[in-house]
Amino acid sequence: MATIRDVAKAAGVSVATVSRVINKNxxxxxxxxxxxxxxxxxxxxxxxxxxRGLAGKKMNTIALMIPDISNPFFPGLARGVEDVAQQYxxxxxxxxxxxxxxxxxxxxxxxxxxxxxxxIIISNNVNEEELEPLRMANIPVVLLDRPFNEQNxxxxxxxxxxxxxxxxxxLLAIGCKKIAHIAGPEKFVTAxxxxxxxxxxxxxxxxxxxxxxxxxxxxxxGGKQAVTKLVANNTDIDGxxxxxxxxxxxxxxQLIKLGxxxxxxxxxxxxxxxxxxxxxxPEITTIQQPIYEMGAAAALTLIKKLKGEITETKIQELDxxxxxxxxxxxxxxxxxxx
Amino acid sequence: MATIRDVAKAAGVSVATVSRVINKNxxxxxxxxxxxxxxxxxxxxxxxxxxRGLAGKKMNTIALMIPDISNPFFPGLARGVEDVAQQYxxxxxxxxxxxxxxxxxxxxxxxxxxxxxxxIIISNNVNEEELEPLRMANIPVVLLDRPFNEQNxxxxxxxxxxxxxxxxxxLLAIGCKKIAHIAGPEKFVTAxxxxxxxxxxxxxxxxxxxxxxxxxxxxxxGGKQAVTKLVANNTDIDGxxxxxxxxxxxxxxQLIKLGxxxxxxxxxxxxxxxxxxxxxxPEITTIQQPIYEMGAAAALTLIKKLKGEITETKIQELDxxxxxxxxxxxxxxxxxxx
Numbered sequence: 001m002a003t004i005r006d007v008a009k010a011a012g013v014s015v016a017t018v019s020r021v022i023n024k025n026x027x028x029x030x031x032x033x034x035x036x037x038x039x040x041x042x043x044x045x046x047x048x049x050x051x052r053g054l055a056g057k058k059m060n061t062i063a064l065m066i067p068d069i070s071n072p073f074f075p076g077l078a079r080g081v082e083d084v085a086q087q088y089x090x091x092x093x094x095x096x097x098x099x100x101x102x103x104x105x106x107x108x109x110x111x112x113x114x115x116x117x118x119x120i121i122i123s124n125n126v127n128e129e130e131l132e133p134l135r136m137a138n139i140p141v142v143l144l145d146r147p148f149n150e151q152n153x154x155x156x157x158x159x160x161x162x163x164x165x166x167x168x169x170x171l172l173a174i175g176c177k178k179i180a181h182i183a184g185p186e187k188f189v190t191a192x193x194x195x196x197x198x199x200x201x202x203x204x205x206x207x208x209x210x211x212x213x214x215x216x217x218x219x220x221x222g223g224k225q226a227v228t229k230l231v232a233n234n235t236d237i238d239g240x241x242x243x244x245x246x247x248x249x250x251x252x253x254q255l256i257k258l259g260x261x262x263x264x265x266x267x268x269x270x271x272x273x274x275x276x277x278x279x280x281x282p283e284i285t286t287i288q289q290p291i292y293e294m295g296a297a298a299a300l301t302l303i304k305k306l307k308g309e310i311t312e313t314k315i316q317e318l319d320x321x322x323x324x325x326x327x328x329x330x331x332x333x334x335x336x337x338x
Numbered sequence: 339m340a341t342i343r344d345v346a347k348a349a350g351v352s353v354a355t356v357s358r359v360i361n362k363n364x365x366x367x368x369x370x371x372x373x374x375x376x377x378x379x380x381x382x383x384x385x386x387x388x389x390r391g392l393a394g395k396k397m398n399t400i401a402l403m404i405p406d407i408s409n410p411f412f413p414g415l416a417r418g419v420e421d422v423a424q425q426y427x428x429x430x431x432x433x434x435x436x437x438x439x440x441x442x443x444x445x446x447x448x449x450x451x452x453x454x455x456x457x458i459i460i461s462n463n464v465n466e467e468e469l470e471p472l473r474m475a476n477i478p479v480v481l482l483d484r485p486f487n488e489q490n491x492x493x494x495x496x497x498x499x500x501x502x503x504x505x506x507x508x509l510l511a512i513g514c515k516k517i518a519h520i521a522g523p524e525k526f527v528t529a530x531x532x533x534x535x536x537x538x539x540x541x542x543x544x545x546x547x548x549x550x551x552x553x554x555x556x557x558x559x560g561g562k563q564a565v566t567k568l569v570a571n572n573t574d575i576d577g578x579x580x581x582x583x584x585x586x587x588x589x590x591x592q593l594i595k596l597g598x599x600x601x602x603x604x605x606x607x608x609x610x611x612x613x614x615x616x617x618x619x620p621e622i623t624t625i626q627q628p629i630y631e632m633g634a635a636a637a638l639t640l641i642k643k644l645k646g647e648i649t650e651t652k653i654q655e656l657d658x659x660x661x662x663x664x665x666x667x668x669x670x671x672x673x674x675x676x
Contacts, residue, residue: 014559016436019438069413070413075408075413078407079407082434082436091444092433092434093431094407094433095432096416098354114453279614280617281618281619
C-alpha cells in the first residue's frame, strides 16, 4: 500500500505539502497541488479515513517516548511514527522524558492507567522489569534507536558501529593524519557503538592516543566544550568525528571561533543526518541515519503487533549512509590538476 | 517558591544540568555539581516529590498541543510547560497536530476520553465550539501563542506587533533604505500581527510597495523560496525582516547562495529567538520572545485553574526583545572613525 511518504517522494514535495493538499489547507500553489494529485492517482493512494473526518472511528492511541525533544533527530523519528500512525487511524502522544529515569517511570505508569494501546520507547534507563506492568496489561512495546539487551521486544535501530567506521575511513581517505572523536555519554548504547567503531579503526595507527577521545553531552554545548579541550590537548589534530550532529554543529561553531579553517585545518564529520547540518558554512558531512524510516518501521511493527499480524519479536537494523559536504572537502577551492 | 529555573540561573547552568544533579545522572563535573547544590540551598529549593520518586503520588496529566514539533520554538515552549508541570507533579503529553484541523479534533476527543486533567493548546483552527466538550467535562484549557478571539479562555502570548515594529525600526536605524518582509501564512494571528507591525512603519516611506511582502510557510524552505522571489522582484532591497527564525535561517542560506553579503548587501532580522540563530555565520539578529517563560506561564495558569486558585480568565502578553547580532551589523569590519 502506498503511504503519504511515497506520494511526497513521487511528487518531489514534502510530506507536509501532501497533507496540505489532502486537507485543502492554504499555501499550496496550483502546480504543486497538481503534481501531488497526479502522484496520488498513480500510486492509488487513499488518505486514511482519519484524514477525511472522524465519523464513527474508534480512537486508537499509541505513545512515543523520546529522550530529548530539542534534538531534531527525535522529532524526525516522531515524523515517521506519526505518518504511519495516521495511516492506520492512530493518534500519537509524545512523552519527552529528558532521559530521566523517574520521568520515564512516571510516564509508563500513566500510559498504563490511561489504557494507551501501544508504546514505542527510546530509552537508556528502562529495563524489562519496568516494562512488565505493560506486558501484563497487554500493551505491546517496541524499542527504538537505543534498545536494552533484551530478546522479548522488537527493536528498530540503525547500524551505529558501521556508521562510525564509515566516518573515520572517510576522514582518513581525505588525508587526515590525526583524528579525534567527540563521544556521547557512555550510558547510551548508540554512543558506545560509535566510539567502538572509531576505536576499531584508529587503534591501528601509531598516532592514536586515548586523549583523542573527549566525552560530552549529545548537544551543541557538548560539542563546543569538547572541541576546546581537544584542540588544547592535541595541537595537531586535523580531523574530528563528532558522535552526533548537534555536537558537530557546536564543534564547527567553536572551531571557527578558535580561528580554525574547516575543513583545511580540521575536517569534521557528524552523525545522524539532521537537516541543520545543511545550514552552516561549510555544510557538515555526516553519517545519515534513515531517521524517518526508523520511526515508520517502529510504528508499523507496533501496529502489526496490535492487529495480531505479527507475534514474534524481531530486530530491524537499518543501514546508514555517508553524506559528503563541505566540512570534509579539503582544498576544494584549489584549481583542478591538469 | 524557587523553581528549577531559578536554581539554574543562580548556578549559571542549564535546567537540564540541575535535573542531572538532582537525579544523580552522569556527566556533571564536581565543580558544577557543587555550584548547583549551593544554589539550591541558597534559594531553599526543594525538588518536587516526583523528582525523587513516585511513592503514593496521584498521577496528574496535562496535554500540550503544538502545531510543529520540528520548529524549535515549540519544543522551547514545551520545556517551560514541562518544568512547571514537573514542579507540581504533572505529566505532560505532547500532541503534534501539524496544524491540521482534523488531527486537532481527533486529539481533543481522545484527550477528553482519556480524562486528561487540563490542556494547553497552540492552534489556529480550534474554536470555542470545538472546545465545548472539554468545558462540559470540566477540563480547563489555556490558549498559548496563537489565541482565537475569545473571552472565555486564559491566554498567554507575546507582543508580536511590537516586536515587528522593533525589527523594522532597527533595520532603518542601521541605514536600510528598502526593507522587505517574509510573512508567515495569513491564517496565523502571529503572522498577521507581525505583518501589520511591518506595514505600520514602512507604509510611511515612498519606497514601499506591496511587492516587498512575500508570503511563505513558517519554515526554512519557506525562507529560501521567499528570498529568491524577493531578490528577483526587488533588485535594490537592502534589508529583510523574516516573520520567524526558521524563515530567517532559510533566507540567510539562500542569500549566501545568491552571492549576497549579509549584512553589507542585505541585512536580516528574524523573529522568535531560537538558539539556532546563533549557529550561523553571521549570527542572526532576532526579536526574542520569552519562549521558556511563555510555556511556564501557560502551565502555571492551567495548574492554578486546576487547583481552583484562579477562576477568572486573563490575558498575559509578554514583552519581546531585540537581540542584535552579525546579520545586521553593517560594516562592522571597517575601522572606527577617528
